[in-house]
Amino acid sequence: xxxxxxxxxxxxxxxxxxxxxxxxxxxxxxxxxxxxxxxxxxxxxxxxxxxxxxxxxxxxxxxxxxxxxxxxxxxxxxxxxxxxxxxxxxxxxxxxxxxxxxxxxxxxxxxxxxxxxxxxxxxxxxxxxx
Numbered sequence: 001x002x003x004x005x006x007x008x009x010x011x012x013x014x015x016x017x018x019x020x021x022x023x024x025x026x027x028x029x030x031x032x033x034x035x036x037x038x039x040x041x042x043x044x045x046x047x048x049x050x051x052x053x054x055x056x057x058x059x060x061x062x063x064x065x066x067x068x069x070x071x072x073x074x075x076x077x078x079x080x081x082x083x084x085x086x087x088x089x090x091x092x093x094x095x096x097x098x099x100x101x102x103x104x105x106x107x108x109x110x111x112x113x114x115x116x117x118x119x120x121x122x123x124x125x126x127x128x129x130x
Contacts, residue, residue, distance in 0.1 A: 015064030041070025065092035
């Protein structure tokens, strides 16, 4: 695998909570990542398809557990059908701890709120280094 400079890593942050999306995007941009945002699951799917086929595809998807209009599970299933196997981080709160069982070809990590900036950035670095 070719090693790309950090600034070439492209991440999508998808979530309905504007403040969380803003904070995560700001932290990632300050760390040198290219960041695109989506407001819900349908917006995320459209954005992923567009960038995957016409521009610079995403190296990592960061999604809210409670993604509206198209759940993160359904979005992941659609991406599997399109053979887009980008790694995913799911941001969830402790109330969302129920086990999730479905088949996918991608790496999925979970971050439970509240989490530290260091924990968040370490998880990002682990997944974009793959």
